[in-house]
Amino acid sequence: MEEKVLDNLRNAVIGGKPRLAVQETEQAIRDGYPKEQILNEGLLPAMHEISREFKKDEPDLAHTLSCAKAMKNSLNLLQANLEEETFPSKGLVIIGTCGGDLHDIGKNVVAVMFEGIGAHILDLGVDVSSERFVKNVREHPEVRVVCISCLLTTSFREMERTVQNLRKERKRSGLDFIIMVGGAPVTQEIADKMGADIYTENAAKAAEAALPYL
Structure with missing residues (x-):
């Protein structure tokens, strides 16, 4: 083929x-490609390539x-087109910007990247208190990843x-969930000191790093 x-x-x-991308996906479906092949040889390698490219340049x-x-x-x-097949189930990601921080652009990009790999998203928005994160974890025990975004160094203590x-x-x-942190001022050293499980420097790498846990 x-x-x-x-x-x-x-x-x-x-x-x-x-x-x-939609046109090429439609063509692959018409050509009879199995869904798993479209995912594993088309979409997921693209995600990995995006992640590699972002290591070289400033994230756009x-x-x-x-x-x-x-x-x-x-x-x-x-x-939508392959309902007769079992679509790979991805876990729940709870995401939000930490308390004291009202920035949402980076968080929104990360959320869309997670959706792009098939994860279910619960977006808590901005200025999310520690108590609200914990409350939502308790209300959603199926959660696999909790992702905390921060763009202000003044919010590090709350993060x-x-x-x-x-x-x-x-x-x-x-x-059984992992704690992921990120944002422009966050570094691996800061994430380690905070006790986070995973830190990534951009949205594509966040989705790639979380994939094994979903």
């Missing part, structure tokens, strides 16, 4: 072209969002408090 359509699909996602949020939309649209199309309270809740409840 001709593999060019999957190459075209990968390139459309990497290029941040949602309409073209607009392009990242376009890439995520391309992947999300393709996944939605797959699910650390949130991480520590989530760790306590995880130990108390026995729930």
Whole structure:
């Protein structure tokens, strides 16, 4: 079977072209490609390539969002057209910007990237207190990833408090979720000091790093 359509699909996602990605997904479906092959040889390799590219340059949020939309649209199309197959189930991600921080652009991009790999998203918004994060974890024991965003260094203390309270809740409840942090001023060293499980420097890498836990 001709593999060019999957190459075209990968390139459309990497290029941040949602309409073209949908067209190539439609073509792959018409050509009879199995859903798993479209995912594993078309969409997921595109996500990995985006992550590698972001290691070289400053993250371009607009392009990242376009890439995520391309992947999300393709996944939605797959699910709509292949209902007779069991669509891979991805876990719940709870995401929010930490207390004291009203910025949401970075958080929104990360949320779309997670949706792009098929995760279910519970977006708590901005200025989310530690108590609210913990409350939502208790209300959604199926959660697999809790993602905390921060753009202000003045909110580091609240982010650390949130991480520590989530760790306590995880130990108390026995729930199986990971704690991920990110944002422009956050570094690996800061994340380690806070006690977070995972830190990534951009949205594409966040989705890639979380994928094994979903």
